[in-house]
Amino acid sequence: MQTHQVRKAVIPAAGFGTRLFPATKVVKKELFPIIDRDGRAKPVIMAIVEEAVNAGIEEVGIVVQKCDRTLFEAFFQASPPAELFNKLSPQNQEYSHYIQELGQRITILTQEDQEGFGHAVFCAREWVKDEPFLLMLGDHLYASDDETSCASQILDVYRQVSQSVIGLRVTPAEVIHHYGCASGTWQKSGSILSITQLIEKPSLEYARQHLHMDAMNDDQFLSVFGMYILQPKIFDYLEGNINSNIRERGEFQLTSCLERLRQEEGMMGYVVKGQCFDTGLPDVYRQTMLDFRHAAHPSGDLEL
Numbered sequence: 001m002q003t004h005q006v007r008k009a010v011i012p013a014a015g016f017g018t019r020l021f022p023a024t025k026v027v028k029k030e031l032f033p034i035i036d037r038d039g040r041a042k043p044v045i046m047a048i049v050e051e052a053v054n055a056g057i058e059e060v061g062i063v064v065q066k067c068d069r070t071l072f073e074a075f076f077q078a079s080p081p082a083e084l085f086n087k088l089s090p091q092n093q094e095y096s097h098y099i100q101e102l103g104q105r106i107t108i109l110t111q112e113d114q115e116g117f118g119h120a121v122f123c124a125r126e127w128v129k130d131e132p133f134l135l136m137l138g139d140h141l142y143a144s145d146d147e148t149s150c151a152s153q154i155l156d157v158y159r160q161v162s163q164s165v166i167g168l169r170v171t172p173a174e175v176i177h178h179y180g181c182a183s184g185t186w187q188k189s190g191s192i193l194s195i196t197q198l199i200e201k202p203s204l205e206y207a208r209q210h211l212h213m214d215a216m217n218d219d220q221f222l223s224v225f226g227m228y229i230l231q232p233k234i235f236d237y238l239e240g241n242i243n244s245n246i247r248e249r250g251e252f253q254l255t256s257c258l259e260r261l262r263q264e265e266g267m268m269g270y271v272v273k274g275q276c277f278d279t280g281l282p283d284v285y286r287q288t289m290l291d292f293r294h295a296a297h298p299s300g301d302l303e304l
Helices: 044-054 066-077 090-103 117-122 150-161 173-178 204-210 234-243 255-265 282-295
Strands: 008-012 033-035 041-043 059-065 106-111 133-136 140-144 164-172 180-188 192-200 220-230 267-271 274-278
Touching (some): 008 117, 033 282, 044 059, 044 133, 044 140, 059 066, 066 090, 066 106, 133 150, 140 150, 140 220, 150 164, 164 255, 173 204, 173 220, 180 267, 192 204, 220 274, 234 255, 255 267
Antiparallel strands (some): 033 041, 140 274, 180 192, 180 220
8 A cells, every 4th residue: 555655855966977087086076166145055966865855755875885874974973073063153052063963863774886867766775664765866956946856846736646756847859859758648737747658868850740739849858856756565576677687878867767657657747846956067067056046946944
């Protein structure tokens, strides 16, 4: 029996960050700084965790490389050295305590071998157990267009439909070959759709023939927003691909398993009222530093 409550979020953060080399030789891309609306510098991963917990998520699992486990644990769960802590302003000392309280909700999981995004998600199986879960990307930031956060929006849709939900965004034709894309039948025009096809990085020709949605311009399509709520059956399909060594572009990917989940259980799409910032590319990261602070609605620190 499927539960309607989503308690856990999974954030894969085990990539090498090759597109941000050589900076990622010394700093994990998930720990790159961004500036929030309050002017506070924080690592990308913390903003993602706050997005989840602010939406009501109780526990967060972060999937990292084995060698990075202590790094992430130290950030979320350890006190700063006394000599540093004593030099902090009273506000930042309080914020330090807040980070540790937030860390009580976080479990650091490991991906022994870097075998792709789908494999990283699969590494959370034992921790997730038989529950639906929120999946967020470790290098994406989210900013809502209104007072309801992006994660809260997609959780609200899941409570309505009781099926896996993929967050989507309207994307211009010239860049859809960079993204996973979806099409389907509108259940609520411009907002909620029953997905009939998922495909990774389609050509523009294919998109024009197969992915166009009613009530959208000819040069616009729906691409993945970087936020999902998935039923635990996804782990069975990931396990099948891993055991059978079924790879795409040399790695175990998620999209083909999402398509199987859609075929077996059905899947909804939701056009998120918000923006998604991919910090994994140099130019996009630079633009995020400029735009994110002003795009994000204030939510305040969590009451933990």
